[in-house]
Amino acid sequence: MTYSPVDLSQKLALFSEQWTPKIVAQMNDYHFKVVKIQGDFVWHTHPETDEVFLVLDGAMRIDFRDGRVDLRAGQLYVVPRGVEHKPYAARECALLLVEPAGTVNTGDAASGPTAPNDVWI
Amino acid sequence: MTYSPVDLSQKLALFSEQWTPKIVAQMNDYHFKVVKIQGDFVWHTHPETDEVFLVLDGAMRIDFRDGRVDLRAGQLYVVPRGVEHKPYAARECALLLVEPAGTVNTGDAASGPTAPNDVWI
Numbered sequence: 172m173t174y175s176p177v178d179l180s181q182k183l184a185l186f187s188e189q190w191t192p193k194i195v196a197q198m199n200d201y202h203f204k205v206v207k208i209q210g211d212f213v214w215h216t217h218p219e220t221d222e223v224f225l226v227l228d229g230a231m232r233i234d235f236r237d238g239r240v241d242l243r244a245g246q247l248y249v250v251p252r253g254v255e256h257k258p259y260a261a262r263e264c265a266l267l268l269v270e271p272a273g274t275v276n277t278g279d280a281a282s283g284p285t286a287p288n289d290v291w292i
Numbered sequence: 293m294t295y296s297p298v299d300l301s302q303k304l305a306l307f308s309e310q311w312t313p314k315i316v317a318q319m320n321d322y323h324f325k326v327v328k329i330q331g332d333f334v335w336h337t338h339p340e341t342d343e344v345f346l347v348l349d350g351a352m353r354i355d356f357r358d359g360r361v362d363l364r365a366g367q368l369y370v371v372p373r374g375v376e377h378k379p380y381a382a383r384e385c386a387l388l389l390v391e392p393a394g395t396v397n398t399g400d401a402a403s404g405p406t407a408p409n410d411v412w413i
Contacts, residue, residue, distance in 0.1 A: 172356075172358055172359030172360075173359055173360060173361070173362075174356070174359055174360065174361035174369070175361065176361055176362070176363045176367035176368060176369045177367060177368045177369065177370075178366060178367050179366050179367065179368065180366055195368075196344065196368060196370050197342075197370065198342040198343070198344045198370050198390060198391075199341060199342050199373075199392075201322070203344070203368070220320060221318075221319040221320050222319070223317065223319045223324070227366075235293075235295070237293055238293030238294055238295055239293075239294060239295065240294070240295035240296070240297055241294075241297070242297045245299065245300050245301055245348075246297035246298060246299050246300065247297060247298045247300065247316075247317060247324070248295070248297045248298065249298075249317050249318065249319050252320075269319060269390065270319075271320075
């Protein structure tokens with residue numbers, strides 16, 4: 172039997188909307204999600220978990236209250252739990268996110284473009 | 293303050309030995325590791341955890357007792373816990389592994405090229 176891998180570019184080609192993470196794989200109780208982002212997101216925190224950003228295509232910035240990290244394709248960053256952050260991309264950027272199943276994209280933000288956290292693609 | 297991302301190509305350029313995963317990031321109690329592989333590994337199982345293989349450069353195959361999955365750069369596969377597998381690469385292939393901290397590369401294999409599971413790069 173030949174099993175099928177998850178092709179990240181192929182998954183990204185299936186949708187165009189931004190800021191809506193799609194689950195592509197599950198490892199134990201963690202989800203791997205692809206997402207396209209552009210512009211400014213809301214400031215938020217995930218009090219319960221670290222969150223991994225791995226850039227697949229393009230470039231982005233994560234702002235913190237005390238600084239920033241710039242990421243381009245092939246680079247990753249772990250935002251520690253409880254650290255307020257705001258993703259930003261000047262042009263569309265494609266990411267792989269790794270975080271516990273059920274993590275909400277807007278974290279603890281009182282308002283913002285909250286996306287469903289259970290959509291597979 | 294400007295924080296530094298983890299650059300996967302840069303990390304891979306720091307070593308040449310094969311089958312020796314190096315930790316590049318930690319998310320909660322999980323490690324992200326880069327590794328270079330070539331040739332055949334030993335058959336083994338991780339009874340306690342799923343394991344993610346994401347190919348960064350090159351191509352590889354994971355053999356199972358009932359089949360196989362072929363992976364190239366930009367593709368990932370989740371080997372389910374308890375499923376016996378054997379990685380193989382005809383030419384050198386660079387991977388990102390995601391698995392719980394402390395996972396041993398040879399899993400439950402009685403013998404084989406067990407590498408340290410706590411080396412950061």
